[in-house]
Amino acid sequence: MSECMRQINPDVVPAFPITPSTQVIEDFSQFVADGKVDTEIITVESEHSAMSACIGAAAAGGRVMTATSSAGMALMWEMLYVASSMRQPIVMTLINRAMSAPINIHADHSDSMGARDAGWIQLYAENNQEAYDNLIMAIKIAENMDVRLPVMVCMDGFIISHCVQTMQLEDTEKIRLFVGEFASTYPVLDTENPASWGALDLQDYYMEHKRAQHMAMKNAKNVIKKVSGEFADIFGRKYELFESYQLEDAERVIIAINSVCGEIKEVIDERREKGDRVGLLKIRSFRPFPYEEIAAALEGVKIVTVLDRSESMGAYGPLFTEIRTALFNAPQKPMVYNRIFGLGGRELFMSDIHDIFEENKTYLETNRVEKMFDYLKVRGG
Amino acid sequence: MPSLQEMAKKDGAFAGGHRMCAGCPVPIFTKMLTRVTDGYEIVAGNATGCLEVASSIFPYSAWKIPWIHTAFENVSASMSGVETMYRVLKKKGKITKPYKFIAMGGDGGTYDIGLQSLSGAMERGHDLVYICYDNGAYMNTGVQRSSATPMGASTTTTPKGEQSFGRQGTRKDLTRIMVAHNIGYVAQASIHNPVDLSEKLKKAIELDGPAFINLLSPCIPGWKIAPDLAVEVARLGVETKYWPMYEVIDGEYKINYTPEKDIPVSEWMFLQGRFKHLQKPEYKDVVDAFQQEVDRNWNWLVRQAEAVKLLSTEAKN
Missing domain, CATH: 3.40.50.970 (Thiamin diphosphate (ThDP)-binding fold, Pyr/PP domains)
Known part of the structure; x- marks a missing residue:
């Protein structure tokens, strides 16, 4: 810098x-x-x-x-x-x-x-x-x-x-x-x-x-x-308000911000090879927040896991609240839920990201989000 | 140095129609900013405070020179930014005229919440004159005590009461703190003496580097005095040695005015409603302690000034 x-x-x-x-x-x-x-x-x-x-x-x-x-x-x-x-x-x-x-x-x-x-x-x-x-x-x-x-x-x-x-x-x-x-x-x-x-x-x-x-x-x-x-x-490098990674035909999507997106992309590549229709929406501009554009990009997506790397104690994570707001008026709303991860630098490994995709697969198959909000990789549940 | 009459003919920095209280002496110095010296463009900054709010109620402004206010505790820092940008643009040839920079704040914005940013700006050596108009409390928010409030003053956060004589303890001596920054010019002045004040302003502005002026400026509602008394009360503050007029040039103390008579400080105090309760006999101790503090400070100052004279005599011998 x-x-x-x-x-x-x-x-x-x-x-x-x-x-x-x-x-x-x-x-x-x-x-x-x-x-x-x-x-x-x-x-x-x-x-x-x-x-x-x-x-x-x-x-x-x-x-x-x-x-x-x-x-x-x-x-x-x-x-x-x-x-x-x-x-x-x-x-x-x-x-x-x-x-x-x-x-x-x-x-x-x-x-x-x-x-x-x-x-x-x-x-x-x-x-x-x-x-x-x-x-x-x-x-x-x-x-x-x-x-x-x-x-x-x-x-x-x-x-x-x-x-x-x-x-x-x-x-x-x-x-x-x-x-x-x-x-x-x-x-x-x-x-x-x-x-x-x-x-x-x-x-x-x-x-x-x-x-x-x-x-x-x-x-x-x-x-x-x-x-x-x-x-x-x-x-020569093209940027949008957010990056759509394998979103085109994705059923299950993670939305996240910053460095964790690199690992998520790797995991998506692995799962795509096996035919799993997963994708990532990576936020670039959080303010201004592109509500309409995100809603349009998520058309056809069935379930969205929003990863927040910060807490809003007593509320959902800040990214989650924006995403759900963006989706509220969408004609076909995907299921959407929130996970908090990585506070204070806690690592999220590729295996953990696989676990997220397994979890949202189960949620989609059972048509039920068991936990709307949870912490990932934390002691004591 | 132009005479006061000549100065009055020049363009002032501060227009009438502002909303300072009737009788407030602060505009005496703001009007002077562009009048004491020629050849410089003057840019001013304000800490949040009475002067700031009363001079800039949107869409009006009393300022006839460029003026910036950003917050309460940071006028020294924001003016550091302005002054630094000036040096860069001058270096790049985008500005050719010589500029001088003035930061202004009350005692709350200077002694208390703004002390850190003031200290930083002075230590870094910006070409900046800081003028503190000291009225001894947070007057803009309704007379709460500051570290400049004198002992015994009744304020809204140190009210006189059944169990209290008002502000406990003695005030901070900010002028001496500023001297400890080893800057080229530090002075105390009083609003009642425009000749002395204008000379000090001129020295401070013309100095290449940081300068600090602490200005006694009575507050009509805060001191509980009649609107026509500000100048008289300031004068008596100096005559009773509560507020010595002195300057420290390159670390050397010089007393600018020595009162001819020993007037007890209680004469100054009892002109003001904020000290009135101390007239009761049970508070004699407080008034005595106040007097002792005034004497101690004056004597300390005299010793500093004498040491300077002694050293210069030795140097000559």
Whole structure:
């Protein structure tokens, strides 16, 4: 991710160290120290200040990036809302990590899922290549004049962030041409046309501003598609709002996010060889959430297992609630149920994924979902 | 340095029609921001607080210069971002004019919730002037105590009561904390003395690097004083040595004003409704302790300033 940031060459990067995102900033700091970028780093004293400085720098009129994880993003919480509500196109790498307590440094999605209502576009990645590609596209999506919203580019901590994978790095000049020059709107540094940013907005205007933000998020769906299309034209890798893997004729489908999808694909390949009609729907854009498109992609599917890598204590998992909402108005609703897995980095092996497909096979054959909600691979049931 | 009359003719940063309370002295300094020095573009930032809410009720704004507010505890951090972006764009040739950056906050946003981001910004060395208008409590939310609230003051979270004389303990000395950051310029000023204040503002703005000014700024409803008394109460705060006017340049203390007479601090206190209950004889101890604290701080300051003089004499010899 730091290499990608070097290629993008942002103006300002405010950042604070937190495992596992630290190395992104360490490596990038070396690029700054070696004069390989024009960027100024602000080594702030907390993540709250990191996001505050991001907002100030972006409002001043330039391109701003940062990176964080888990508790770090939690400390930014207040400012995540301010960043999106002040319509600052900040791009942040979020290396997904479990929220404390108990303290844990490994992957789950409790950090980003908790921030799903903060007004940020959220893009997820199965592997390093997708994370790299998403980061490039994120700049162009965030800065689009019909969007002007911050984007978090999410990937699983350690499993992906610290994993050595073969990937295609693109030419720096091509990337810079693709992302283009930053265009500012009402920059704070424009003293000829002084603007007031962050005014007090009461009952008579607040709701219109929120609605405008909502419309920008709606626009983002088409802009993500458009930018992904342009990316494919130049770099050859095609991305959609979600990935359909063997969905065409699938009867039984798993829906999941991030690194686990790699294993699921392997398992699907094995089972397909034996004629088992299984498939995967992998979420890329969680905000905005493509409800209609997902419902259309699941037409003909008979049962859906939604895997959530985070908890919403006292409710179903956050992905599950979106999927069931997407399916509610579908003419033929598949059976759909929820499994929580992988909290705090707990492994899910290929054999476990086979077990999921065996379970949903039984559910389909008996036409009965025995357990709507359950934990996978947990002691004590 | 332009005279006050000359300064008044220049374009101010802050327009009338804002919704600060009648008699609030805060606009005295906001109007000065663009008037004390020439040759710089001035960009300002605000912590959440009275000044922020009363100057920017959408769709109106009293600010005639670029101004940004993002939250309560972080004006130093968001202005660090603005200032850093300026340096990058200047380096790239996209901006050519020289700029200066001002961050403003009340004592709640500065002494308490904003202390961490203030400390970070000062330590990192941004070219930023921080002005704390110290009115000794969270006035915007309705007079709750802060760590700047003086001993004995009755606030809505330290009310006087059957068992309490108000705020317990002594206030934090933020100015000295800022001196400990080893920045080039730290000063205390008072809203009643615009000549001294404008000189300090000019020094702070013209300095290349971080500067901090702590400004005594009485609050009409919070101190429970008449709307025409803010300037007089601030003056008496300085005359009684509650609020010494001094500056620390590159670590060296200089007292800017030494009162001619020893006026007991109770004269300042009892002009204000928030201390009125302390007039009861049973609270004599509290008033005495307050006076001792004022004396101790003043004497400490005098010793710092004398040490500087002594050292410079030795250097000459």
